[in-house]
Amino acid sequence: MASVFLVWLLFIIVYDCRQRRAPNWLVLAGAAAALGALAFGMQPFETDWTSALLGGGAGFGFLLLFYAFGLMGAGDVKFAGALGLWVGLSALLPIWIGASLMAGAHSVLWLALKRWPFFPRLALMLTGPSQTPESGASIRRLRIIPYAAYLALATAAWMVWGRQS
Template identity: 70%
Template sequence: MKIAFLLWLILVVVYDFRMRRVPNWLVLAGAALAFAALATGAGPLGHDWRAALFGAGAGFATLLLFYATGLMGAGDVKFAGALGLWVGLPDLASIWIVASLVAGAHSILWLALKRWPFFPRLALVLAGPSRVPESGIPSGRVRLIPYAAYLALTAAAWMVWGRQS
């Protein structure tokens, strides 16, 4: 199941970096795989149902507060819940802290490049795809930070390097 977990994380990274969204089908597929791993005892980090459910609840509830204030997209919140199923509460807290630091660095770098355009192409990459339709009127909120991608990258690194058994 470690391979399935890593493939799921890679798909989340690709979608979130390219589209600045995580589709529902991808979140549901990850949650279903996590439930299957828990049911067969083949979870990549070897935690139990209790840790998984607490991780899912804590990931979802905590990030829901950021969504409610308009600071985060719904896909990030749902992904954090599904990720909590995979990694459990204790590991989710560490992953969340590191991913938040990386997302903060992304934000600071984007702001610096926006203010001092030494590398305008890098600023465009950090800003993500344009959400302005042909009419010129922006539709919806602009999501600059691919937070789910940073959670996924941190979780992959945590599993591969930080939690080797």
């Protein structure tokens, strides 16, 4: 079941980096797989129902505050909730710290490249897809940081290094 989890993380990373969004169908598929793994006793991280549900609630609830202030997209919030179902409550703090450090580095690099455009292609990659509205569409808020992707990367790192203690 760990391979299913890793494939799900990979899909989130690719989709969020390319589109700057985590689609509902992908988040729901991950949450359903997590609940299925719990129900059939195939949870790869030895997380019980209590820890998984607390992790899902904490992941969703904490990041919901950032969404409420317009600092984060809804897909990132929903992904954090689904991620909490997989890893449980105890793993969320190190994963959040790792993801936030990566997102902070992304922001600093983007701001530096925006101010001093030595590598314009890298600055465009960090910005994400073009945010120009199509005809008749409203202007959407610029989403620069693929936070769900950074959560997924931090989770993969946690799987390798964080669980060995």
